[in-house]
Amino acid sequence: MKLVLVAPPWNSLYRPSIQIATLAALSTEEQGDPISAVYGYLDWFEYAVGFLECDPEQFAAVYDTIGEELYGLGVGDWIFGGGLPGAGDADEASATAEYGAFLREQGVDEEIVADVLRLREAAPRFVADLAERLVDDGAECFGFTTSFSQLVPSLAIAVAIKERAPDRLVLLGGANCDRPMGQAVMHAYPFVDAVVEGEGEQAVNALTRAKSVDDLAAVPGIVLRHEDGLRTALPTIQPVESAPVPKYDAYFERLESLPWGDLIAPHVALPFQMSRGCWWGEKLQCTFCGENGSGMVYRSKPGSQLVDTLRTLTERHGAFNTYAVDTILAKNDNGLAALADAEVDITTFFEVKANLGPREVGELRAAGVTMVQPGIESLSSGALKLLRKGATSWHNLRFLVLCQELGIDAQWNLLSAMPDESAEMLEEQLRLIPFITHLAPPSTVSKVRVDRYSPYFEKPDEFGIELRGPEKKYRFIHRGEGVDRTALAYSFEHGQQAGKERDDDAAMLALRRRLGARVGLWKKLHAQSxxxxxxxxxxxxxxxxxxxxxxxxxxxxxxxxxxxxxxxxxxxxxxxxxxxxxxxxxxxxxxxxxxxxxxxxxxxxxxxxxxxxxxxxxxxxxxxxxxxxxxxxxxxx
Structure with a gap:
């Protein structure tokens, strides 16, 4: 089958989609029909600027806010939800008013709310135009990647394709389709022909060689419609070496044709992948983390491939900023020493464990790592133990000191309200913060969430957690009657089980508010400290x-x-x-x-x-x- 892979909104404008670029690269390595890549989020950027009649730079900031900061409120999905089956049964004016009120309750700026409501008006025409262009391409199968806020945009484009060409195959994959969410998508949205649960290389190779849907029945990870139900072939854990170096040609071709591509091009970072899964999660999964889903098993490419991969990407595309999508940097044989010795002007990013010592952090900087996302989460050793982080406050502070010394931008988050959190855990951080205003402050301060696949979700009784259903945003995202939002949801409302309530909850809430305020002051003072x-x-x-x-x-x-x-x-x-x-x-x-x-x-x-x-x-x-x-x-x- 001729396959088109689509990256819908809200992928970062400044990063080509590694998901579709990796799978598109398979067409040069395997026999079968061609694979092409469509960067729908760049199309959306161009369309939305014209619809809003606004400054492109201004909309780029709005786009980033929706895709990154407001992901937890479902904004990116809601904007594209008006065309889904079931959504049109309700009055659109009422749906818009309810969601606008929801955003205001969450403290979203009024200007952003207004932009969101207008973008909802823009989405149907954009979806129709893109669907017509995709159908006219003549492909037999359309595959969509669905991470973060990409599920509903994918569904909206998919249903528009099926309305125009019912015989074409529509397939979804990515994090939003991992077990059991992928099967829930197929139950809720009958126009979806198949989903891929887990990693996609085997499925895409099979698709390009298939003559019909029947040829896909036994492919690991593919869920197909069969009679009145679904036919599932269980996914397999694949060696990460099977993933080729991504091909980003289509992204740069689209960027070059974009009227305001010069706004984006200087800031592009090329994603790459050296490992899958999490070696720490295999040992002791962090209590709140559901990031790897069913793919926790850690697999890493030989470190020697790091230099070759980055050279291939940077020489091919002429961009020298790179971005590792790995969940965690490999402990050994990570290739950083060779990259440091290569003396090339490549900069890169990694997610790392925060207990790295001076040698390791020095090697990161020598290798061109200028930004990291360390799993810090707290500056209280007691809270870190509750979160199963495998580090202490001492480790986290040392890491921040080293990053400040070496000019590494540490992007980290501060969590609170985890089960069994004590007042002392909050108070010790309140005492500490005035002494560390010269170190990088956290990007956000937030309550611990309960996400699917996390220990909090899988074993709530162990932590005294009562699950109370999907977060409120899913009521607005999936509006159809009979939709199983619990099966579709990734994040869940929760509370303490009966009998676990604390007498001092009001005092704890006050401490958390003080912690948030103190971090706010930290951010203000950091530049002068x-x-x-x-x-x-x-x-x-x-x-x-x-x-x-x-x-x-x-x-x-x-x-x-x-x-x-x-x-x-x-x-x-x-x-x-x-x-x-x-x-x-x-x-x-x-x-x-x-x-x-x-x-x-x-x-x-x-x-x-x-x-x-x-x-x-x-x-x-x-x-x-x-x-x-x-x-x-x-x-x-």
């Missing part, structure tokens, strides 16, 4: 200009100098005190007192037997020079 030090031959100068808590300029000599140095990037207190006492003849009691003084003024963070200097080294070298020094360091891991 400075806490750094410089080493001399036998002296250390500390510059502490953190708002409200700073101590100014301090010169450390002798035992104080050596003690401070021993806790830079972390050290064991007893070893540091013993070594400095032996070298200088200073009583250990005096050194312990000094550490306590430093902890009281937020110079040092103490946890158990370890201490960590919270100041950032200003060695007057460039970031790569400092990274190279750290790669050879012997600081505690």
């Amino acid at each position: 400075r806490f750094s030090f410089r080493f001399g031959p036998n002296v250390t100068v500390v510059h502490d200009y953190r708002p409200h808590v700073g101590t100014g300029r301090t010169v450390l000599r002798g035992a104080d100098d050596l003690l401070f140095r021993s806790l830079v990037h972390g050290g064991r207190l007893m070893q540091a005190v013993g070594r400095v006492g032996e070298q200088t003849g200073t009583p250990e009691s005096r050194l312990h007192e000094r550490v306590s003084e430093w902890a009281a003024c937020g110079w040092v963070h103490l946890e158990g037997r370890r201490g960590l200097v919270l100041a950032v080294r200003d060695g007057m070298r460039d970031e790569l020079g400092r990274a190279a020094a750290l790669r050879g360091s012997d600081a505690e891991s």
Whole structure:
């Protein structure tokens, strides 16, 4: 079958879809009919700018807000929901009024609400135009990728295709079609001919060789209609080596034809993949995380392929910013050392575990990693234990210090309201924040969600959780009568089970609000906050200009100098005190007192037997020079 793969809104404008580009690349490796890729989200960008008659740069910001910040409210899906079966049975004016009220209740800015409502008006004509163009292409099968807010846009385009060409095959895949959600999509929307549960390489290879739907019956992961029900072939875990280097030619061709492509092109980051699954999740899945669905088993390409992959992508497309879609950086054989030694001007992004030490973070920066998403989630060791993060507050703070020192942008989130959270967990973070305003603040502060596939969802009783059905947004997204929203939903309303309520819930709510407010102040103060030090031959100068808590300029000599140095990037207190006492003849009691003084003024963070200097080294070298020094360091891991 001739196959067209479609990436609908709301994929990031600045990243070509790795899902369809990887599958499209199979056509150069396997025998079968051709595969083409359509970047529908770029088409939507062009169409919406014209419909709204607005400045393209202004709409790019609106697009990003809808696709990224408002995903949790279902905005991107709702905009395209008017054309779905069942949605038209209700009065559109009432549906629009109800959803607008819902967004305002959630604190969405009135200008954004107005844009959302107008985009709902624009969607049907766009969908019709795109469907006609796809049908005219003559393809026999149309496959849609559906991650995040792409499900309803895919369904809207799919039903428009079927209205024009009932004989064409419509197939959906991606995260929104993982088990059991894919089968729920087929039950709710009869115009969908098939879904792919799990990874798509085997399904796409089979599609390009198939002569009819009957040839797909035994392909792993494909769910087909059969008589009055569904016929399912269970998905298999595939080796990640089977995934080719993505082909982004179609994205760049469309970008070149876009009237405002110059707004997007300088910021494009090329996605790549070195692994699938999560090695930490295999060992001990984070309680709130449902990210990998049925694909938790960790598989990684040999690290030697990293340099080759990035060279192939950057040389082919002339873009030097890259973006790893891996859930987690490989522990060993991740290819970073070779990438650092390659001395190419490629920048990249990885999701990482936050307990990386100085050597590992130095290697990240030396390899061109300029942005990371660390799984920090909290600055309370007690809360981190509840979340099964496998790290402590000490690890997370050390990571933030290292990122600040090396110029790595750390994008992280702060979670609260997890089961069994205590007041002390919140209070210790409230006490800590004034001392770390020089470090990167969290992007968001939010309550823990219950997502499908997470331990909270799979074993709610274990955590005292009562599941109360799909989040409210699904009432607006899937409006049809008889639709099983519970089976379609990814995120769920929840509360504490009967008998688990706390007497101090009001006090806990007040603490969480204070934490949110304090993080807001952290964000405001971050740009002006400075806490750094410089080493001399036998002296250390500390510059502490953190708002409200700073101590100014301090010169450390002798035992104080050596003690401070021993806790830079972390050290064991007893070893540091013993070594400095032996070298200088200073009583250990005096050194312990000094550490306590430093902890009281937020110079040092103490946890158990370890201490960590919270100041950032200003060695007057460039970031790569400092990274190279750290790669050879012997600081505690």
